[in-house]
Amino acid sequence: MDSTQLDMTAPPDVYTARRARLASQLHKPIVIFSGFARARHYATNVHPFRANSNYLYFGGPPLEGAAWLIEPGSDGREGCTLFRPDSDFDEAVWVGALPSDEAIADASGVKSSSLKSPTDLESCVHGREVAAIYPPCPETLKTVKKLSLREVTEEEMLPIIDLRLSKDEHELKAMRRAADVGVKAHIAAMKACAVGLGEADVAAAIFSVLTSHQCYPSFTPIVSIRGEILHTEKYTNTLEAGQLLLVDSGAEEPTGYASDMTRTYPANGEFSPIQRQLYETVLRAEQDSIAACKPGTRFRDIHDLAARVICEGLVEAELLRGDPAELAARGVHTLFFVHGLGHLVGLDVHDMEDFGDLAGYAPGRTRRPEFGNKFLRLDRDLSPGMALTIEPGIYLVPEIWHNEALQEPFLDAINRPVVDKLLADNFGGIRIEETVVVREESFDGPEVLTKELPNDVDQVAKIVADN
Amino acid sequence: MDSTQLDMTAPPDVYTARRARLASQLHKPIVIFSGFARARHYATNVHPFRANSNYLYFGGPPLEGAAWLIEPGSDGREGCTLFRPDSDFDEAVWVGALPSDEAIADASGVKSSSLKSPTDLESCVHGREVAAIYPPCPETLKTVKKLSLREVTEEEMLPIIDLRLSKDEHELKAMRRAADVGVKAHIAAMKACAVGLGEADVAAAIFSVLTSHQCYPSFTPIVSIRGEILHTEKYTNTLEAGQLLLVDSGAEEPTGYASDMTRTYPANGEFSPIQRQLYETVLRAEQDSIAACKPGTRFRDIHDLAARVICEGLVEAELLRGDPAELAARGVHTLFFVHGLGHLVGLDVHDMEDFGDLAGYAPGRTRRPEFGNKFLRLDRDLSPGMALTIEPGIYLVPEIWHNEALQEPFLDAINRPVVDKLLADNFGGIRIEETVVVREESFDGPEVLTKELPNDVDQVAKIVADN
Structure with a gap:
């Protein structure tokens, strides 16, 4: 042997x-x-x-x-x-x-x-x-x-x-394999997505690709038209025109290394104007955050950068009013971007999370207390070989909009009628997630392990629409 | 809700x-x-x-x-x-x-x-x-x-x-649903089986069908050309002509009820003469055992009946010499039929196994000590509403044929050259498994929940060959 x-x-x-x-x-x-x-x-x-x-x-x-x-x-x-x-x-x-x-x-x-x-x-x-x-x-x-x-x-x-x-060459090789299989599964999911089918049919495409490559899901795949529920594990809903499907899934290859990536697309392959606008905002937050992944940069600052980009988009879309940078500094984004920008990835999909925040947080750093930002799993200065996800999102979470205490500090900034319109339309949520590895020399950005998976709005829509 | x-x-x-x-x-x-x-x-x-x-x-x-x-x-x-x-x-x-x-x-x-x-x-x-x-x-x-x-x-x-x-009508309805999905998954597996593909591709077909029906595997599917390893969980081998693929898999539907069934077929859809002969033996053991599932019959006696049928077939195939009933009484079958004939099924695929043998064994009954028979999980008198598997098998397990102590009492009965030929050919194993429910009145045999899944040798071969 x-x-x-x-x-x-x-x-x-x-x-x-x-x-x-x-x-x-x-x-x-x-x-x-x-x-x-x-x-x-x-x-x-x-x-x-x-x-x-x-x-x-x-x-x-x-x-x-x-x-x-x-x-x-x-x-x-x-x-x-x-x-x-x-x-x-x-x-x-x-x-x-x-x-x-x-x-x-x-x-x-x-x-x-x-x-x-x-x-x-x-x-x-x-x-x-x-x-x-x-x-x-x-x-x-x-x-x-x-x-x-x-x-x-x-x-x-x-x-x-x-x-x-810091992942060595052997680990990175395994992580690239895990990313490649994860990408194949996501493309199969996009192709399986069609109005009238179920979340379960899309999930089936993912399980099929992972299994045929002798991989295991690195976590229970999220395949949901209720993208605003961050970690649903059931596939009970039917896909209807107008709905966004959020798919967050990764592969664990046989040696144990994981990948993790998310795409969101309309069930019928056609983004509505507001879906497209907010998708583009999330994608901009994704791209700006990735570009910021340089050695020495504090990850929390990149999270805050993503929050600013999201606030810009929310102001443009008239969900918020005010100066985007100020809104982000006040934490208004947490009503929409309700989780952290990313986490470590490696042998665990949340790498070393069994050590608690000792792995994700540099010595002396602790979580911020406020809703939303408190869910950030990573606050280290980036260093070469570090593998992490970048996963901004925008969600319309009914629980948040029923919670007066959460909204109260931000009432001046919220354009409630537009929020209510999206809630009434069951907007759900949009997340885009890539896995990246911080590189050392001749800096031209991190290695994006999931780069073969399209994230351009028209390209994604076309793959879904063409099936 | x-x-x-x-x-x-x-x-x-x-x-x-x-x-x-x-x-x-x-x-x-x-x-x-x-x-x-x-x-x-x-x-x-x-x-x-x-x-x-x-x-x-x-x-x-x-x-x-x-x-x-x-x-x-x-x-x-x-x-x-x-x-x-x-x-x-x-x-x-x-x-x-x-x-x-x-x-x-x-x-x-x-x-x-x-x-x-x-x-x-x-x-x-x-x-x-x-x-x-x-x-x-x-x-x-x-x-x-x-x-x-x-x-x-x-x-x-x-x-x-x-x-x-004793399963009531609500439970039986759920178990029939679980059986139906399990059957669909098995048929997809047969159709996915082809020389040059991998066990993983066949397993992928199973996971796909289960997931698309919002079911979970009732246990980790066994999809193996090493059918003689009773509970392999990996799908690493490539399918080659001449090999038998053993697929043991069931569905658990969302309310928790399980199904369990096994089929064995050649990777290329063509049984060799000895594969066909031993398949027919296992199928005869299956059918005779099912016919014996009457209220009041002790399940261990049905296990022993299956052992006799298997000894008959092993004598016909010249793997054993002697009187089949005597061979079975001596336990010679345990060298080939290495496990028990069946187990309870219900909310657990081995129903109530968390109660140990208290569920499977009637008060006062205990397991027989000898290898093979000791693995029998059920020794109750059958009663109406009882759901159980019937799963005879014939395996060529290298470990057994390297174990002199196990063979020693049976040397007179073993035709070693024929055994060695099959071992050299990596025969593997054959198992056929159905889930049945004992019926009460106007006895015409138990309800076979898995009856829609073909087990006829030619029919199975055709489904595999036709893909």
């Missing part, structure tokens, strides 16, 4: 080096668990297994119930133990034989002698202070408790975040 | 009656939790939510973090409290508004005054001995522990099992 069959992303030496870099900053040993397949509604019917991303990043093969033990000062080989599941006859009959120890060791960049049984973990950590990173599955939680492992501290997370923040 | 939008299966009175029947047999109150969406690899990226089946069965709407509290002696309305999530502004913006209390109460067959906040559960159970049924998700496990709820006892499970064993 070669490393491809083990679904590894990088050559073994890269994994060895990653572990060595982590080990050089550790003061205590750390255990990183792969986890187990998660139960769906009962324990024996499970979702497909997905290993913990930190475990994968440091070279773990995608096996259930495995774990790394990394000792401080390890060179990435000596002092790194991989606890891989024991082979079991019944298991081999039911789910297939495990890869050989030799194959695992070769792929992971450790010696075969560094492979042990999970039952050996207890004696290796007994009586020592050992930190643990683990996914939230009941079996692993039990082991962590039984072995008295302590939670990893923020200080111990930081070197991992530091490593994972 | 009507009950359809809440994805309920039955009219409210049916739910009220189910709760009343359970309550009449309770000595202590019982809490049944719906659970939460399960994390994929990190906590904030979740799989689509699927509520616990017991919670659904007793009329719970499919909402996360909900629970029933059922008091002994309740009439199904008074003494039944539904703890449904509190509405939250940010949640409404992100995932949509909750159904109204009135809509929930109407659909579930309780009064609006019986709806409470999950935070009220603590005061309702405080200081009392209360049993709990809950799915294995971390958040619910925490609540169970915090409120000191005790595990439900086997005695308390029995009345629930008794109710759920």
Whole structure:
């Protein structure tokens, strides 16, 4: 068995080096668990297994119930133990034989002698202070408790975040593959979109493309004519002329790397004048934000830039009155652009979100408190190799327009009759999202991984209309 | 909002009656939790939510973090409290508004005054001995522990099992819908199967049909040219002429009811003589077993009947030597027919498997110890309304033929050269599976929910070959 069959992303030496870099900053040993397949509604019917991303990043093969033990000062080989599941006859009959120890060791960049049984973990950590990173599955939680492992501290997370923040060439290759499959799925979705069909038919096109490319959805695809509900997961509505369909979907390729992108288009392929106008505003916010993705730029400033562009468009469309920059500074955009501009992407579609805001927010920075802006998941100075989404949007959310407290500070700026007209027309929402990677030298903007997916208003409309 | 939008299966009175029947047999109150969406690899990226089946069965709407509290002696309305999530502004913006209390109460067959906040559960159970049924998700496990709820006892499970064993007309209607969608997906799979394509392309056809019908896979579809690995979940192989493709897949329709069916066919639509011969054997085992599904018949006897038919076919095909009935009695079939004949189906594709063998095995019955037969999940006397699968198979599992201890008792019966020939040809495996419902009166066999899916060898071959 070669490393491809083990679904590894990088050559073994890269994994060895990653572990060595982590080990050089550790003061205590750390255990990183792969986890187990998660139960769906009962324990024996499970979702497909997905290993913990930190475990994968440091070279773990995608096996259930495995774990790394990394000792401080390890060179990435000596002092790194991989606890891989024991082979079991019944298991081999039911789910297939495990890869050989030799194959695992070769792929992971450790010696075969560094492979042990999970039952050996207890004696290796007994009586020592050992930190643990683990996914939230009941079996692993039990082991962590039984072995008295302590939670990893923020200080111990930081070197991992530091490593994972900058994607190397192997990771970028995997992310480009994930983006390419995600683009194909979106184009299939556009072609499947037609009045009289359902959201479910468009979602079916996405699942079909992802599956045929041996990919998994990087998150449950959003395919909705209620685009203003930010994270709907059901596909129950029929597509009618005049409605906008919002499709937010990405692929996770077999090594675990994710893509994430959004397009919005009219069910019948014809934008109404106001739909077109607001689409163009969102696209301008998208393009201006992407152009601003330079090393050293603070991401929150780019979010605020997008907010200004959106306020300009909302004033032009007569939904708001006033000076766009002032409106954005006051936060009026949050009534329409209700979420953050973007988030990190990598092995997790919200990369390293299991570390909370420690990954997305630079040390000393915290979320702003106000509705809308508080949902921003990223506030770092951009640096080369950082992969992130840019995803501005404009939504007409009925809940917001029933909430007087939210509107109250902005009553002077809101042109309520125009808002009400769009609400009555079930405008929904428009989002455009690309995944980009910040580049270092001879700056000509970031690499846009999703650039093959058209976002020009006429081009998108044509693909939908032509099917 | 009507009950359809809440994805309920039955009219409210049916739910009220189910709760009343359970309550009449309770000595202590019982809490049944719906659970939460399960994390994929990190906590904030979740799989689509699927509520616990017991919670659904007793009329719970499919909402996360909900629970029933059922008091002994309740009439199904008074003494039944539904703890449904509190509405939250940010949640409404992100995932949509909750159904109204009135809509929930109407659909579930309780009064609006019986709806409470999950935070009220603590005061309702405080200081009392209360049993709990809950799915294995971390958040619910925490609540169970915090409120000191005790595990439900086997005695308390029995009345629930008794109710759920016999499917009523509402359940059967849902199961027929799930079967119909599953059949459509299988036919799409047959049509997608072609030499040079991949398992992934066939799997894509399945996901596409399920999604377009707003269904979910009732379990991760098995689409494999390595049919002898009973539960592969990957789709990495290319389809070659001469190979058999095993497809085991079912649909779960939005109310939660499942279907389950298997077909096996050659990648190029042409069965080789030995493939055809063993297919016909498996089909005969299938048909004889289905004909035997009469009320009062012990399911283990039907499993043993299938084993005899399979031994007959293996003798005819010269894989075994001897008297088929004697061979089956000795267990020689377990080298080829390595699993049980079937399992219960309903709201869970392995219905009530969260109760362990208490659901599948009648009181006093336990699993036989030997390899193969020990995997039988069902040993009850059949009764009207019981829904189950019939799924005999013949496999050439390399692991078994490398295991001398397993073969040793049967060396006189095994024609090893013929076995080795099939192993060398990567025979794989053949399984045919239908879902049936035992009928009560004027016995003319069970209802075969999957009867629209062809299983005749020539008909199946033609569908594959014609694409």
